[in-house]
Amino acid sequence: xxxxxxxxxxxxxxxxxxxxxxxxxxxxxxxxxxxxxxxxxxxxxxxxxxxxxxxxxxxxxxxxxxxxxxxxxxxxxxxxxxx
Amino acid sequence: xxxxxxxxxxxxxxxxxxxxxxxxxxxxxxxxxxxxxxxxxxxxxxxxxxxxxxxxxxxxxxxxxxxxxxxxxxxxxxxxxxxxxxxxxxxxxxxxxxxxxxxxxxxxxxxxxxxxxxxxxxxxxxxxxxxxxxxxxxxxxxxxxxxxxxxxxxxxxxxxxxxxxxxxxxxxxxxxxxxxxxxxxxxxxxxxxxxxxxxxxxxxxxxxxxxxxxxxxxxxxxxxxxxxxxxxxxxxxxxxxxxxxxxxxxxxxxxxxxxxxxxxxxxxxxxxxxxxxxxxxxxxxxxxxxxxxxxxxxxxxxxxxxxxxxxxxxxxxxxxxxxxxxxxxxxxxxxxxxxxxxxxxxxxxxxxxxxxxxxxxxxxxxxxxxxxxxxxxxxxxxxxxxxxxxxxxxxxxxxxxxxxxxxxxxxxxxxxxxxxxxxxxxxxxxxxxxxxxxxxxxxxxxxxxxxxxxxxxxxxxxxxxxxxxxxxxxxxxxxxxxxxxxxxxxxxxxxxxxxxxxxxxxxxxxxxxxxxxxxxxxxxxxxxxxxxxxxxxxxxxxxxxxxxxxxxxxxxxxxxxxx
Numbered sequence: 001x002x003x004x005x006x007x008x009x010x011x012x013x014x015x016x017x018x019x020x021x022x023x024x025x026x027x028x029x030x031x032x033x034x035x036x037x038x039x040x041x042x043x044x045x046x047x048x049x050x051x052x053x054x055x056x057x058x059x060x061x062x063x064x065x066x067x068x069x070x071x072x073x074x075x076x077x078x079x080x081x082x083x
Numbered sequence: 084x085x086x087x088x089x090x091x092x093x094x095x096x097x098x099x100x101x102x103x104x105x106x107x108x109x110x111x112x113x114x115x116x117x118x119x120x121x122x123x124x125x126x127x128x129x130x131x132x133x134x135x136x137x138x139x140x141x142x143x144x145x146x147x148x149x150x151x152x153x154x155x156x157x158x159x160x161x162x163x164x165x166x167x168x169x170x171x172x173x174x175x176x177x178x179x180x181x182x183x184x185x186x187x188x189x190x191x192x193x194x195x196x197x198x199x200x201x202x203x204x205x206x207x208x209x210x211x212x213x214x215x216x217x218x219x220x221x222x223x224x225x226x227x228x229x230x231x232x233x234x235x236x237x238x239x240x241x242x243x244x245x246x247x248x249x250x251x252x253x254x255x256x257x258x259x260x261x262x263x264x265x266x267x268x269x270x271x272x273x274x275x276x277x278x279x280x281x282x283x284x285x286x287x288x289x290x291x292x293x294x295x296x297x298x299x300x301x302x303x304x305x306x307x308x309x310x311x312x313x314x315x316x317x318x319x320x321x322x323x324x325x326x327x328x329x330x331x332x333x334x335x336x337x338x339x340x341x342x343x344x345x346x347x348x349x350x351x352x353x354x355x356x357x358x359x360x361x362x363x364x365x366x367x368x369x370x371x372x373x374x375x376x377x378x379x380x381x382x383x384x385x386x387x388x389x390x391x392x393x394x395x396x397x398x399x400x401x402x403x404x405x406x407x408x409x410x411x412x413x414x415x416x417x418x419x420x421x422x423x424x425x426x427x428x429x430x431x432x433x434x435x436x437x438x439x440x441x442x443x444x445x446x447x448x449x450x451x452x453x454x455x456x457x458x459x460x461x462x463x464x465x466x467x468x469x470x471x472x473x474x475x476x477x478x479x480x481x482x483x484x485x486x487x488x489x490x491x492x493x494x495x496x497x498x499x500x501x502x503x504x505x506x507x508x509x510x511x512x513x514x515x516x517x518x519x520x521x522x523x524x525x526x527x528x529x530x531x532x533x534x535x536x537x538x539x540x541x542x543x544x545x546x547x548x549x550x551x552x553x554x555x556x557x558x559x560x561x562x563x564x565x566x567x568x569x570x571x572x573x574x575x576x577x578x579x580x581x582x583x584x585x586x587x588x589x590x591x592x593x594x595x596x597x598x599x600x601x602x603x604x605x606x607x608x609x610x611x612x613x614x615x616x617x618x619x620x621x622x623x624x625x626x627x628x629x630x631x632x633x634x635x636x637x638x639x640x641x642x643x644x645x646x
Contacts, residue, residue: 032175037168044167054165055257055319065308066252069239072209074425079203082188083153 084429085142086422087132088415089192090149090210092185094120094276095412097491098128099440100136101419104432106218108135109440109491111412113613117620120276121613124195125415131442140198147418149411150207152188154234156181158256166320173321203426205418207233211381211409212250214417216243217424218435219404225375226250227365230382230410231261231276238308238382240365242373246424246431257319258310260361261384263301266316266324267354271347272337275324283389284525286355287570289348296332297357307365343524359390366398378403381417385409385550386493388574392552395544407438407492407548416491437582438496438548441489444618446636452618453638460638468585472634473592476504476602480631481518483607485621486585490614494549495606496576497530497586499614499621501630503565503603505529510565510603517629520610526574527605529566532590533577535600539563540575549576565603576604 047054058067072078088099091112099109108131113119115127133140159177163170184191189202205213211228223244230237237259241250264282265275273281303309315332317323330336337347366378378400380391385405395403406413416435423429453460463471475482484500495501501518503510515523533545539562542553553575560567567573580587594600607621608614609628615621618635625633625640633640 028179029175032178036163036171036174040164040167040174044164047164054161058255060308064304064306065254065258065302065310066240066306067255069236069241069250069253071249072206072425076201076203076426079205079422079426080201081153082151082186082204083157 084423084427085136085138085144086419087129087143087146088149088417088419089125089129089146090411090415090418091124092122093411094122095408095410096121096123096125096128097408097412097415098125098132099415099419100132101416101423101433102136102138104423104429106416106419106433106435106440108132109408109416110442110489111408111491111613114441114489114616117613119611119613124191126195129196135442140196143198143200145201145203145422146192146196146198147203147205147210147422148188148192149205149210149414149418151204151234152185154206156186158232158235162257162319170320176322203418203422205421206236207414208236208239208250208253208382209248209421210414210417212239212241212243212248212379212417213421213425214413215379215381215385215404215406215409216248217420217431218406218416218433219243219377219379220434220436221377221379221402221404223375224377224379224404225366225369225373225400226379226381227369228381229260229362229365229384231265232256232259237261238365240369242375243379246428248421248425252308254308254310257313257316260309260358261382262316262318262324263311264354264358264384266318266329267350269324270329270333270336271351272339272341279383280386281522281525282351283355283387284522284568285343285348285351286389287352287568287572288343288524289345289350289352291353291356292349293333293353294356297353299332301357301361303357303361303364305364306368307361307363309361355389358384358387359393362387362390363393363397366394366400370398370400376401380405381409381413383410388550388552389572391550392542392572395542395551402544405548405550406435407490407494407496407550409550410493412492436547438490438492438494439488439498439583440491442616443488444636446638449618449636449638452622453635453640456622458622458640460640463637463639465637468634468637469588469592471639472502472589472632473596475632476502476593477596479504479507479510481514481629483621483625483630483633483635484586484589485607485615485618485633485635489616492548493606494576495604495614496547496549497578497583497604499607499616500530501605501607503527505563505566505601505603506597506599508564514603514605518609519605520628524569526568527566527603528574528576529563529601530576530578530586530590530604532587532594532600533579535594536575536577539601540573542575542577545577545579546575547577547579547582549574551575562599563601566601
């Protein structure tokens with residue numbers, strides 16, 4: 001009987017977790033939708049209005065598509081950063 | 084000094100351990116999880132590296148990660164903004180993963196390993212560059228890294244000299260040779276990050292008849308730098324690789340399982356020709372600007388053995404070096420060597436002469452496995468091992484060959500290989516149908532004794548990692564038809580006794596019995612599986628496929644139990 005109750009509770013818990021997961025996914029999508037179609041929209045539209053090409057901020061040298069790289073800052077502090 | 088390198092959460096997760104400048108262990112996580120191109124955190128790989136190094140996680144001085152996550156996230160956000168509102172589907176799929184996983188790298192590393200020391204983040208293409216130059220035999224070399232994309236860079240070039248690497252130029256996302264190739268891979272109905280090798284194998288069946296149309300797809304300058312026409316692509320904003328425009332110009336995509344035809348063969352030939360010509364232009368310009376005698380290549384495009392073969396033949400570098408895991412799997416090695424050499428100033432004292440960096444299982448362990456599972460087997464002496472295996476090959480048997488340490492990288496190099504007789508003109512079809520269950524157009528590779536390979540192949544340098552395609556001499560093609568591709572080439576592995584003793588001796592014994600110092604070698608796995616790691620993996624693969632014999636260590640197992 002105890003085992004059956006435990007099994008039932010476990011099933012209930014699994015069900016709640018699955019429900020919670022679905023709610024979390026739905027909320028995430030809603031929040032991202034709001035973010036994407038408000039904040040992102042404003043930035044994207046302003047960038048387009050001002051002619052800013054976010055994918056190509058730097059211009060290559062004439063006759064080439066190469067871009068010059070800045071030398072790496074080879075210090076441990078620099079490499080400890082995620083950026 | 085112990086430095087642990089980690090690569091994960093994109094494809095080909097791996098770990099590597101550098102001890103006092105020497106690479107002690109390196110392995111891809113797919114060999115532990117059995118999921119090909121596994122992206123998971125490489126827990127199994129890390130545990131193996133620590134065990135192989137005889138240390139615990141507390142004795143690791145630095146952990147290096149193979150990219151700078153915030154820079155990559157910046158690229159995701161900028162691309163989302165630049166392609167708004169088309170980027171919605173990509174945005175809603177990727178952002179949750181970034182917030183819960185990819186921006187939590189230090190937390191995940193510490194949780195998974197218990198590590199408390201410093202974690203360093205090496206830019207992706209620096210890791211590729213270090214993964215090739217710092218383990219190469221060259222004191223000075225031009226460096227070229229080409230892949231799909233790292234943070235922003237997709238292609239970089241520069242110079243390595245002694246203990247120093249400097250990458251001076253780059254091409255940035257979305258302009259990517261790797262992603263162009265992947266887009267055509269998807270168009271041809273193959274899986275991205277898996278089917279690129281199939282496209283390379285398919286290319287010789289077609290002609291590059293779409294070169295003119297591709298001039299509108301990619302603009303390549305004389306210096307090899309390039310820019311994609313984004314009208315043809317969708318990978319930067321959506322979940323597809325190419326846009327409707329691509330299909331308007333080149334016709335409908337091939338659905339998975341749909342028969343191949345001349346058009347698709349020609350598309351494969353065209354993208355392969357574009358890739359090779361662009362790589363040649365990049366390398367020629369690098370030769371001109373650096374004056375270096377040698378070239379080191381890193382990044383997934385470095386696995387393109389046809390391109391590598393042409394580079395060697397057509398660009399006046401004396402030699403080129405590509406490490407066996409040139410793709411993302413190899414960046415775990417790159418971060419360790421970069422930290423050790425560039426950041427800590429330690430001298431280089433290691434050259435990667437072989438790829439045998441993974442786990443090994445002793446004869447005792449193999450015998451225990453066979454015994455516990457009641458698998459009939461015969462123990463062979465050293466001499467019997469070679470003579471019996473070579474004889475079985477001459478009798479047209481297909482043999483699972485399992486010896487020593489597992490290879491690092493996607494190629495089986497005689498430690499986890501399936502072997503057969505290259506002289507049999509039907510052997511390619513037999514192995515494709517009975518064992519590998521893969522597309523009939525895909526070729527198989529030869530392993531040849533280095534000192535005898537010039538008799539059969541037009542290749543002037545060693546090719547220990549099977550990363551060079553060479554012409555088979557016309558008068559030899561009929562002698563080794565099973566490994567000669569439709570265009571008369573082969574993806575060659577050269578073998579020396581110093582680096583691969585038992586395998587060398589086996590090929591030498593096959594030569595003694597047949598007069599041919601070449602054997603047919605393919606990776607020990609079935610379609611869609613990772614290469615086997617343990618004796619159990621090997622036996623299961625052997626049991627379910629059409630191999631005739633399994634040779635593990637000094638033990639011979641027969642499919643019908645008659646040993």
